[in-house]
Amino acid sequence: CTRVMWTPPLRESFSYPFLVLQMLLVTHILRATKLYRGSLIALCISNVFFMLPWQFAQFVLLTQIASLFAVYVVGYIDIFKLRKIIYIHMVMISLFFFFHFDLKTNFWLVFGLFLAETSCNAILAVKPHILKINVSELSLWVIQGSFWLFGTVTLKYLTSKIFGIADDAHIGNLLTSKFFSYKDFDTLLYTCAAEFDFMEKETPLRYTKTLLLPVVLVVFVAIIRKIISDMWGVLAKQQTHIRKHQLDHGELVYHALQLLAYTALGILIMRLKLFLTPHMCVMACLICSRQLFGWLFCKVHPGAVVFAVLAAMSVQGSANLQTQWNIVGEFSNLPQEELIEWIKYSTKPDAVFAGAMPTMASVKLSALRPIVNHPHYEDAGLRPGCSMPEIWDVEDPANAGKPPLCNLLVKESKPHFTTVFQNSVYKVLEVIEE
Template sequence: MNDRFSEYPLVINALKRFHQYPESVYSSDPLSVDIFLGSLFRIYTGTMDFFGIPTKACWNVNRGDGLNPVESCEGMGDAAYFYVSCVFVLNGVMMSLFFLYGTYLSGSRLGGVITVLCLFFNHGESTRVMWTPPLRESFSYPFFVLQMLLLTRIPRRSNSRGRSLVALGACNVLFLLPWPFAQFVLLTQAHIGNLIRSKFTNYKDFHTLMYTCVAEFDFMELETLLGYVKMLILLVNIVIVAIISGKAIKEVWSSVRRERVDSKEDIDIDTKQTAQFANGEMVYHSLQLVAFAVLAILVMRIKLFLAPLMCIMASLICSRELFGWIGEHFKRHITVFGILSIMAI
């Protein structure tokens, strides 16, 4: 609590300064874990102990040089193993969520397959869970994906909007609680502006100095951008966003120039216009993609949000509304598999 070293000679509350509240509840072991996972861990170990089922194997490791031996354990009964296993399970379920997301957005199961394959092709740019699973972002990010899926669903399902809004609020809370960086993504912390300001000026404060001293908060590397180009994911997204933008501009321009007609024709036009704008979620995803692209260029760490969203947007190559002009069903599938073949090289 009282940290005299981090900002000497000041004495600070380390829990508050470094946002350690999500990790402030301890399990039966000295390792601190997330509040929910800590409770789940105690339930698991208590249940296994009740039935007499061993959950971990431990042994003493002799370190030599007169040092005392230390105990080393493995198994789900160890807090570290339990935490990492839960993170891997959650991120495994997230892949199923990506499939549902791509399917729902594109209106085609093949679109869901494309999203998952693009994530596999760009796995190193989409997540760090395979290298550093204990990071809090590994537990938080799946709820952000669910939040975006709910945002996609709300414009389409007006009859169940109330329940969707409640679920959306719950996802926001679950996304924000474990990970202090989540506020940057949702732009709810004021010093995100100071961080961007420090990129172009000599402005400095405690937060900007703390963040900009690490490479993850530098500008996006050219190597990352070239990787997107080589995997075709960037080019595919540029084409998709261009088509969506063209359709949106054309429809808005047509509605502006539309002359007044009699009341009966007004009803017909309104019905047609509603059908035209029924896919407004595509415009939303395009705007979200542009926002993430700008943030990722300024702050390299945001690429962990940009790359998965580009994979989701890639599912739209299966959308009839966007690419129906290619031809019949068979021709569109041939085009899609051709693009996937080039990505897999």
């Protein structure tokens, strides 16, 4: 709630509620003994609305496909359910392309997700032929996992190299910079902001103070014990055809795997705690699960356990709430308001503006004037036009320390520009026509 309250314009703030709905529907589908068309249609719609506002949503759905595929490989869901979910994802991709305006860029951004789903479908198709070889269960798991990784990662890499696609290359470079000394303009532009750095050390401590992390660890260990017990029972049988029944409670295993994926994302990029913290809260609710803690509830009333956990959590939780409630203020940016008012009443409706992206967003949305900036840094053709003076000292060391062009224009805009507006923060220059 605080994230949306303090930073409402973030694209993921618009997308995340639909991801919550989407995961609820996936959980319902995994638990249901019979699939209903309404659930599948609702899943497709929520997927589309999750994808539309945020270009990086496809990476989150990629972790979901990977988790569901792992759940299927081990035997917690049947082939029919997985195939239906994959088909829904493919329909979602088609609808996404239909509704989105930047077809070229988003095609290659979503291509990795498409390959992951196609690889799953291919494995489902060839699995009956693999079973004829009479391989062991463990070998079958390894074969399917290796095939999926090859079809998703290797083919995506080869396709990008063959067609010279670099729209999502900065994502790989950003991850590379997390583990190695690699750096370029793109990685420096991202990592200079704290939200794209590693998770801060205080975050696990805050999770622990509210008892969220300890409760989640208890639930996670209980699920892992169940998985190990189930897998041991399966692997103890020599042939794959011996196991005729499906393992129970695949939704618990799915959420445990999804938690691992969100944890990795949150640790690597602090901004993606957006997915980790709420999912930890969802996992903490499983402390009430009779499937996991039925042995405890036979001795202690479930209500007593829930009350004790909530009472312990509320000690630090109430302090956190009070801290948020004590923040009282009002947004005020008088210089920008002056700029917007001047643009609205002193310029023509077709006057075109260029400048820093946050300012241009206000010009576009509040003054309804066209801008030359493009908001999608994911477009490889647009990235070379992006600049940041502090980083150019690293990119161009021969000219390091020299004043940037913008600073020179602030002091003297002639002969190519003339100053038409200026206040304590902003200065608007107009191009002088030849």
